[in-house]
Amino acid sequence: MSGKTITSSKCKACSRVIVPPRETCPYCGKNAGPMEKIELPNRGVVQSYTTLQMPPEGFKAPLSMALVELEHGALILCLASEHAGTPINIGNQVEIEVDSEDRFCYRAIT
Ligand SMILES: [Zn+2]
Structure with missing residues (x-):
């Protein structure tokens, strides 16, 4: 998958x-009708982040995760990519990529 856009509804x-x-919209339910598919730029701003010292099985410790706000206020939870770069802070710009297991990963924009 290319990392240029993030598919959203x-x-x-x-x-x-x-x-x-x-x-279906998780806020409005089925009555709102089908959702429209849109592509968002794969860049966003860190809203919060956390580091797990004892992550779930299959992940390496420490596991860093960030909640990132994309265009239109869309929020996604991302893992630190292998090339995440410098430690992040709230308000940092990050680039989102999708890894080989279809997980969202963030990388600091330098
Ligand atoms: Zn809705």
């Missing part, structure tokens, strides 16, 4: 943008 009723894309 936009609700026609409440205008919220959801990543990853869904059939």
Whole structure:
């Protein structure tokens, strides 16, 4: 997968943008009708982050994760990529990529 855009869904009723894309808006439910598929730039701003010293099985410790806000206020939870670069802080710009297991990963923009 290329890392240039992030596929998301936009609700026609409440205008919220959801990543990853869904059939139904989690806020409005089925009555809002099908969601519109839109592509977002793969850049966002760190809203919060955490580091797990004892991550779930299959992940290396310490595991860093960040909640990143994309365009239209879409929020995604990302893992630190192998090339995450410098430690991040709230407000930092990051680039989002999708790894070989379809997980979102962030990387500091330098
Ligand atoms: Zn909605």
